[in-house]
Structure formats: C-alpha cells, structure tokens
Amino acid sequence: MAERLSFKEMCAEFDVTPRTLRYYEYIELLSPEREGRARFYHPRDVARMKLILRGRRWGFSLEEIRQFLLIYDEQGDEAQMRTWVESADKQLETLKAEMATLQESIESLQENRDQIAAMLETGAPVSSETA
Secondary structure: OOOOEEHHHHHHHHOOOHHHHHHHHHOOOOOOEEEOOEEEEOHHHHHHHHHHHHHHHOOOOHHHHHHHHHHHHHHOHHHHHHHHHHHHHHHHHHHHHHHHHHHHHHHHHHHHHHHHHHHHHHOOOOOOOOO
C-alpha cells in the first residue's frame, strides 16, 4: 500500500461512497491530512477505517466505535482491549438474540412455504388463510 491514499483511493480501497467517507470525517472518526482542498489518508487512518468498518459489520453503532477509538487514542492498548471485550460480550448477546429470532422466522416461513407447495402439488384448494 502507498504511504498515503487520496480521497478517491480511500473510497476505492474500502468500497465506501464519498459521502460515507466525508461523514466519518465530519463525526471525527477519521482525520486526514489536508493539502489545500485535497485530503490524504496515512496508515493510521487506514487502520482506523478497518476498525470502523469491522465494527459496523458486527453491529456496533458509530458512537460505540467512536468510544472504542477514543479509548485507544487516550488510554492505550490494554484499556482498549478490556473495553473491547466488554463491548464484544454485550454485542454477542444481542446478535445471538437476533439470530434466535431470525431462526424462528426462517422456520415459520419454511413451514408455511412447504404447506402451500404441498397443497399446490396435490391440487388441494389454497386460500389466503393458508398463507
């Protein structure tokens, strides 16, 4: 990777829109170097962007990600890891609950789909109440 990335290169590298990248700057998750109107992102910004996107993929809010990055900036690695473990534990519980709800929905939909498919195959009457 280059020493620094331009705004366009950063968008391409992380497959984000210019609007998203500008928003992350606006809420101070990223602080690129500025040269006139141009913005340049250094390896630290790239590392932060990876953390931001990973956090979003895992379901963390931008505010939670901000707090995580602030802890890293202000308190160092050990504090960051302790806070991360606590946050990860909470998020894992949330995701497991969501997964259980989704699994119930999948099973219910599959059962209903199978009933209607069986009715169609046998020529049994299908009504809106079946669905």
